[in-house]
Amino acid sequence: MIPRHLLIAVGTLLLLVTSMGIYARHMRRRAEEFQYAAADALPVAPPASGPTETVTLYVADDDAGMLRARSAQIPLPGGRQQRAEELLRALLRIYQQPDSPHPLPPAADIRSIFLVDPGAAVIDLNAAFSDQHRSGILSEQLTVNSLVETLAANVPGISRVNILVEGKTRETLAGHADLTETFDVIAVEQAGSQ
C-alpha cells in the first residue's frame, strides 16, 4: 500500500511539471511572435530572382545639402511597377546603413508604387517612414528629392510624382516638406542642381 502522503506529493509534482511545460510553450510562442513583428518592421528583402541591372540612385548627403548620383547593381524584376518599388527599396537600404549620409528610420519602407499613365507615379510610404523621419526643411526636402529623382531617372516616362503615407494624403513629411501637391520632376531636378 502506497502511503497517502506520497501519492499527494507525486500528484503535486506531476501537476507542477505539466504547468511548467504549458508556461514554457506559451513563452516560446510569444518570443516567436515578437521575432515576426520585428522582422515585419524591416524593409522587405530584394527579390533573389531577376537579372541584375545597373541603376543610378540619387543619394542625399546631409553634410553637403545635396544629392549625389551613385551607380548600383541591383536585381530587378520584369514588371515596371515592381522595378520601381525595388529601386526605391535599394535606395532605402543605403539610408538605413549605420554610416548613412542621410539616415532614415530602420522601419521606413515603400509600401507600393502605382504608375499611372501618362507619366504620373504615386509613391506610398509606410507610417514609420513619415512618423520617425527627422524634422527639418533640408532633411525632408532631400528625402523627397531623392525619391523623385531616383524614380524618374530609372523608370522612363515619369514626369509627375505624388507621395502618400499609408495610402492617404499627409500634409507634410515630418512637419515641413509639403506632400499635398504633385511634384514636377523637372522642377525637382532644377532645385537639386541649385
Added chain:
Amino acid sequence: MRWSSELQFSVPSSQFSVPRFPVRTENWELRTKILAILLAGVSLLSAAASGEEKHVSVYSPVAIYTLPVLERAGHEYVGLLELLEPLGRVSSQTDGRRWNLRYNAVDAEFAAGKTRARIRGRNFDLAAPFLIENSHGLVPLNSLGALLPGFLETPVNFHESARRLFVGDVRIQVGFQLDAGNPLRLALSFSAPVNPTISTEPGKLRMVFKRDAVVSPASPSISFDNSVITQASYSENNGDAELDVAATQPLTATFSNDRKTIVVSVVLQAPATPSSAGSQNPAPTSPAAANVSSGTSRRVLAVVDPAHGGSERGAALTDTLAEKDVTLGFARLLRHELEVRGFAVALLRDADTSSTLDQRAAAANVARAGIYISLHATSEGSGARVYTALLPVEGPSKGAFHAWNAAQSPALPVSRIVAAAIVAQMQKREFPARASSASLRPLNNVSMPAVAVELAPGTDGVAELTNANYQQRAASAIADAVVSVRDRLGAQQ
C-alpha cells in the same frame, strides 16, 4: 408708399460725407437718431484708436520685447506668462480660481481676486488683486519690481513710471561730448550699439529708443555753452527712452563706431526747394531708412512668420528646446531690425499660438504685404538655408487667376532675388548660407515675394540657436538684404 424729395444731411465731421439719398419722411427723425448714434460711435472709436496703446518694454540679455498693458479696475496689469515666456521655460495651469506657474524650476501659486502670492514657498503681496482672464494670469504692473526677483536669478530694475523693465546687466549708458570747432558737432557715445528712430522738428532733433536699454545719464538735462546746440535732455515714457537735442539751427545725425556713436551736426544750408520750403512735419531721418527711401516714399509692409506654434512644436532641437520657440525669438529680433530700417512689420504670431498654413498665407495676402519671410530652425547643418517655393504642377490656367497652390508663381522671380540677396548679406558676415527651393507651404500660396529662412547652429552647437548675438547677426543680414531689394518689393504692391 410716399417718398419725399431728396434731403441732404450735413455731417459734423470733416472725415465723413454722406451722399444725397431719398428718405421716407415718416421715418426721417428715427434715421437721424440712428445716424447720430453711429457717428458718435465712430467718433468714440476714432478717439480710442488715436490714443497711444500702453505697453511695457522688457530688456534682457536673451530677448528684448514689449507687452501690452491692460487697465483693470483702475490698475495697470500685465500677463505674467507672456512676460516670462521669452526668458525661460514656462508653463501654467488653471485650477478654478487658483493659477499655478512654473518658470524653469521655480513654482509659484496665485489666486484670482487675492493679493497674496507664493513664489518658491515665500509669500509676496501684490499691489492689486491677481486676475485670471482666459487662463492668462495678470499681475499688477507696479508689483513687477518685487515679484520678478523671486523668479529670476538676476537683478531686476523696473522703471515703473516709464514702464521699462531691465533684467540683468543690460543697461546702455550714454555720454555727451560737444566739439565746438568747425563743423560744430555733438557726439553721443553709447556703451552698446543702438538703433533709435530719429526725427527732426524745428529747434529739435529727437531720438526715440524703442528697443535699446538706454538709461538716463547722470543728469537728465545737460546745457551746453554754445549758441547753436544749446541743450540735450533725456526722458522716458511708455516703454521708450528719448533723447532730444535742442538747437537754433537744423540738425542731422549720423552713426559711427559700429552704431555706438551718434554724431549730431548742423545741416549745411541749401537753397530751399518748393517742395521742402513749407514743410513743418517731422521727417524720419534714421540713417538706415534714409538709405532706402530713394525708390518710394511708402512704407513697405513685411510679414514675418515664426513657423509652427502652439501644439505644433516643429523640430525637437534638443530634448527641451522646440523649433517653435526659437523661431518666435528670432522673429522678434528680425521685426526690430526691419523696423529700424523703415519697414512696417507684422508678425503672424507674437506668442505661442498656432495657425494653419492656409491662415498664414491668407493673412499675408490680405495685408498686401511687400514681402513674406517665414522663419524656421534646425539642429542639423550649419549657418542658414534660404528657400523659395518649389512650385507644384499647376492646373489649367483660368485667365488672370492663379491656383491657390501656385499663387507664388508671378512673384517667384523676385523671391529668388530676395533669397540671393539674403545669402550674399549672410556670407558678408561670414555666415554660411545657401539658397535653394523647397516644397514648403505656405510659400506656394503667398502672392508676394516670399522666402523661408532655416537657421542652423554655428560652430558652438545647438545652444547657439538661442544665442541673441547669433540670431542678431542673421536677422541683421536678412534685414539688410530686404533693404537692398526694397525697390523691387515696392513694385509688387
